[in-house]
Amino acid sequence: MPEGDTVWRTAQRLNQAFAGAELTRSDLRWPSLATLDFTGATTLQVVSRGKHLLHRLASGDTIHSHLRMEGQWLIADAASARPNAQTRAFLSTARWAGLGQRLGMLDVVRTDDEQALVGHLGPDVLGPDWDPARAAANLAAAGTTIGAALLDQTKLAGVGTLYAAETLFLERLNPWTPTAELTDARVARLVERAHRLLDNGRRHAVQSTTGSTRRGENSWVHGRSGLPCRRCGGGVRVAMIGPPTRERTMFYCPSCQGGLGSTDDGRPQRPLGSTRRR
Structure with missing residues (x-):
C-alpha cells in the first residue's frame, strides 16, 4: 500500500497540474x-491527509x-x-488529465464536510x-503492541508497513512490545524517527531508509524475510501483527x-518470491 510520502508526492503532482485550472472533463467511474x-x-488545490487525497x-x-x-x-x-478498464476517475483540463487507476x-x-472522511485520523506525519x-x-495510550499502534492511522497518519518496520528496526525495538512498557522518551524517539524517514522519503522518487536507492538495497528489513540482516547477519523474518x-x-x-x-512460529522462512525445487 502506498505510504504517506508517496501520497504526498501524488498530491503535489496533481496540484501542479490542476490548481487554478477549469475542468474540461469529469468522469467518475464509481457506481x-x-x-x-x-x-x-475550477480546482482550488489538491492536498494529502495521511494516505488520503483531497x-x-x-x-x-x-x-x-x-x-x-x-x-x-x-x-x-x-x-x-484515454481512460481504460482500470480507470475509476478521469479528470481533465485543457492541458492535463489525471487518471485515477485501481482506486480503493x-x-x-x-x-x-471533509472531516466525515478524514476526521478520525491522527496527526499527519507530513501535514x-x-x-x-x-x-x-x-x-x-494505544494499549496494543507498538507495531500495531504505528500502523493505526488514528494514532498518527501516513505510516504503513514499510516505515513501521524500518522505524522499529532502526530503533532496535521489538514490534510486539506492549506500548505500556515503553517510556515516554522511547516513544518520542520512535515518533521522531518515523517523521524523519517519511520526510526524507517525500523528497525522492525511490523510497530508501538505508541511503541506497539501488533495487534490493533500499530497506533494512522490509521485504527481506529469509535474507541476512544487514546489521548482524542473522535472519530477517516476517509475521502478522495487529488485531x-x-x-x-x-x-x-x-x-x-x-x-x-x-505471532511468529519460528519456522524457517525463504526469501520472498523464491520457490522450492521439486
Missing part, C-alpha cells in the same frame, strides 16, 4: 458517483480518493489521455497539523530487536 459531473469547476473544487465540493493497495493517479497530456476509495463530499507530542501520546481481521505484515530481525514476535 454511487457516476451521475456527478464537475465539468466547468481534490478541492471552487464549487465547494471535494473529490476524495484513497489508493489502498494498488491504486495510483497518472498524469498525462490531455490531448492523448472514491467519494465526493462538500469541502466543509501542517503534525504534532509529535500528540502522536507520541496517542501511541503510548484480528486487521492484521498486517511486519518484517523484523529477532537478533537486533529482542527475539521472536509473539
Whole structure:
C-alpha cells in the first residue's frame, strides 16, 4: 500500500497540474458517483491527509480518493489521455488529465464536510497539523503492541508497513512490545524517527531508509524475510501483527530487536518470491 510520502508526492503532482485550472472533463467511474459531473469547476488545490487525497473544487465540493493497495493517479497530456478498464476517475483540463487507476476509495463530499472522511485520523506525519507530542501520546495510550499502534492511522497518519518496520528496526525495538512498557522518551524517539524517514522519503522518487536507492538495497528489513540482516547477519523474518481481521505484515530481525514476535512460529522462512525445487 502506498505510504504517506508517496501520497504526498501524488498530491503535489496533481496540484501542479490542476490548481487554478477549469475542468474540461469529469468522469467518475464509481457506481454511487457516476451521475456527478464537475465539468466547468475550477480546482482550488489538491492536498494529502495521511494516505488520503483531497481534490478541492471552487464549487465547494471535494473529490476524495484513497489508493489502498494498488491504486495510483497518472498524469498525462490531455490531448492523448484515454481512460481504460482500470480507470475509476478521469479528470481533465485543457492541458492535463489525471487518471485515477485501481482506486480503493472514491467519494465526493462538500469541502466543509471533509472531516466525515478524514476526521478520525491522527496527526499527519507530513501535514501542517503534525504534532509529535500528540502522536507520541496517542501511541503510548494505544494499549496494543507498538507495531500495531504505528500502523493505526488514528494514532498518527501516513505510516504503513514499510516505515513501521524500518522505524522499529532502526530503533532496535521489538514490534510486539506492549506500548505500556515503553517510556515516554522511547516513544518520542520512535515518533521522531518515523517523521524523519517519511520526510526524507517525500523528497525522492525511490523510497530508501538505508541511503541506497539501488533495487534490493533500499530497506533494512522490509521485504527481506529469509535474507541476512544487514546489521548482524542473522535472519530477517516476517509475521502478522495487529488485531484480528486487521492484521498486517511486519518484517523484523529477532537478533537486533529482542527475539521472536509473539505471532511468529519460528519456522524457517525463504526469501520472498523464491520457490522450492521439486
